[in-house]
Amino acid sequence: MIVVIAIDALEYNLVEKFNYKNLKQEKYGKTDISEFSQPRTMVLWSSFMTGENKENEILALGDKKMWNYQIDIKDTFFSKFKNPKVIDLPGFSYDLDEHKKERELLKAFFEAKTQEEKEKIKKEYNQRSLEHHKKIKNEFEKAIKGEHDFVLGYFSAIDVIGHLNFGNKILMKMLYKDMDELAKKVRTLGYPVLILSDHGMKAIGNFGDHSEYGFWSVNFETNLKNPKITDFKNLILDVMKEKDKEFK
């Protein structure tokens, strides 16, 4: 089995600062996403799974439709596996309704007139995102104990909660710690693990904006340096081939 922990907006500088060893793994660094005009979630994950820059294609859809974009499995490297499990990945197996709800709450927060209303919305937004986070975590933990040869879990809470709470470092630290604990569980299973984020996050006061690089880390040997998000397709397929060879 190969495992990918896909974390939206995991920020390189915060991983460094909190020094979470299981997130850093044996080798870690920033990804180069400078080929994209903006660090957009949908664009980056779509490019990841296809190994191609999907920016133009997705931007052509416009802000509304882009979130519903779904790529066929045969156009992704997931199809190279016999029994892959890809949980909640944007552009692929994303829970459209849930993430739409979260975006609506985000919008409602900014449009709310009073502070009280904002606080109420923020609370609902945080709670909802954490509920979803727990659900995905359960699914993911089940999957890595299953019969799959590839498991990817996508975790959005760090991005979602970060947008309204990035200035609250204690909340952020708790989320990073939670992901670190999850990474630890996965790593003890002995599979090759890739931890990848589409982009990081930077502060606007208490709020969070996307930063212009992503994060990656692995627990296996690789010559990868300063990778682009499209490079991970081949990295994973190479690991797969290695494993197949070993098996034979």
Add this chain to the structure above:
Amino acid sequence: MEERLKIVIVGHVDHGKSTLIGRLLYDTDSLPESKLKEIKEFCEALGKDVEFGYVLDHLEEERKQGVTIDTTQTFFKTKKREYVIIDAPGHVEFLKNMITGASHAEAAILIVDAEEGVKEQTKRHAYILGMLGLKQVIVVINKMDLVDYKKERFEEVKKEIIEFLKSLNIEPKYIIPISAKEGDFIAKKTEKLNWFDGPTVLEALDGFSKSDELDKKPLRFPVQDVYNFDKRIIAGRIASGIITEGDEIIVFPSKEVTKVKSIEEYNKILKEASAGKSIGIITEDKVFVDRGDVITKKGEPAPIVTDTIKGHVFWMDPTPFKEGERVLFKCATQEVMCDIEVKRVIDSSNLEVLSEDATTIENRQVADVIIKTEKPIVVENFNDIPSLGRFVLQREDTCAGGIITGFGE
């Protein structure tokens, strides 16, 4: 009406000041509800326990953003009274700010790391507490968790600090082993330190008093200003003692004598007023009085009038003092130019004597000096009446603070 005691927490960098402040706020339930609530909800949603570490991380973060700790939070309350923690940054670059903060405090906590013991800033800060005349001092030996709560280690550090403080004439009221991180002996006594039979930090603080001793000392009423709006009113704040309507008073240094006709407050006539109160008085006779004069009561011990004092000064200006330079001497409301003769100079970080007969004082050095003022001044020994026994020296800005230890050559 409740009282409020101002405290300052000082000590070497990284000996745990922020942790202690965080712990005091946390254990007295003084953190802003909104923040704690958010943290609690988050922990619940993630299925985790609330840890003090999270709270501290948050405070630490705020500190890094340029705010030692948001002052809206630096109030905490015990059953006895309210406390306010005065901002006093530990870093040596901010020494001026530390001294400023500490000069407004009524009690102090000196924090020492149980592993590291007394360090450079422990010494400097302790010296400043002594110089500022803070008598209500608690020493906490922090990070006991790192030395396995060993009584032996506590006793070692305690001995070291007591000896050192003795040389500064500071007698701490309590020396308490604590772990701010683990919450031992801050608000509650814990099993891990069961060999210690002293109070917790909060109990020790509650044992302090708002100093009311000043009321019992002789009257000193430094004149701040004289107003002639409708009536001729002598305005000022009482430094010590009590003034009563009808009192026979002596104005220093002129020694003119008159009587208090009335004690004035807006829309009010007071029968008496005591130390700390800003008042105005009207006298029976039209004596000559101006800012800088000190009014005293007949029959009580008189203040010292002299143009030569001995003192300790703490220099806090990057530009050193060189003998021959004249600076402004300010004590209570008196201001007069002065010459300074430097005697012994001490390095404030280790209290080593640098010279017995120096001619210059550099930044962060402490010196024994003889100050000669242009005109006679009305002063006291610092230990008798602090507000007439302490002074600042000023160029464009305040460049040193000091206390008076003696008079004459």
Add this chain to the structure above:
Amino acid sequence: MDKLDALESESIYIIREAYRKFHKLGMLWSIGKDSTTLLWLVKKAFFGKVPFPVIYIDTGLHFKEMYEFRDMCVKKWGLNLIISKNYEEAEGLGIGPSDKLKCCAIRKTDALKKTIADYKFDALLLGIRRDEHGVRAKERFFSPRNKDFYWDYKNQPPELWDQYKTQKESEQHIRVHPLLQWTEVDIWEYIKREKLPVNPLYFAKNGKRYRSLGCKPCTSPVDSNASNIDEIIEEIKKSKITERSGRAQDKEEAHAMQKLRALGYM
């Protein structure tokens, strides 16, 4: 001495120092509870007189209740009022609350700069308190500002005991903060004790009240049923939420919204 007596005496001492030491002293009066308390302390310091001008910055955007309250106090207390204003320029340039930063700069800061220059003030009394905002922890009682109002808080002169910075350098003016040690609760307890007039905006109407007063477009009421001073004191003691929470956030929020829109979230 109880808490309020101690605070009062300290404030009066500072006010008298400023009056004695500066040639041309003024006081900023925002019509809010803090600076009205300060005004009262000035009267107490000078036995009923207010011996210097009181400056009110009219942004053109205040509540009508504030103007009414101002006029009532001016009449009752015989104040020498200077109205400092620059809102005609703001209106001419079309700068309003939609651009918060610019709006504040032109309507408040520029207006005050002009007034300081016109009247040659060398020191101003202000009713700020340490507990209002984190950075105010660093404030001194006497705080020098240069001509651009720049505050070099990392390099302030020391302020020992009750010896203050009463000498100003050219181009500087000194801001004097007699209320620095007061808290929001202290202010209300003092208002109650001294029976000071209170702007009706502070009392709850239909479940809302104003906790601090400013320009109409940028000041929102808080949920409250406190309809008298005692209830306000109880409410603040319980709430532990800072007075200005929300206000400072506004600008960041506008910026964040713009970014998130660019990322396709809205």
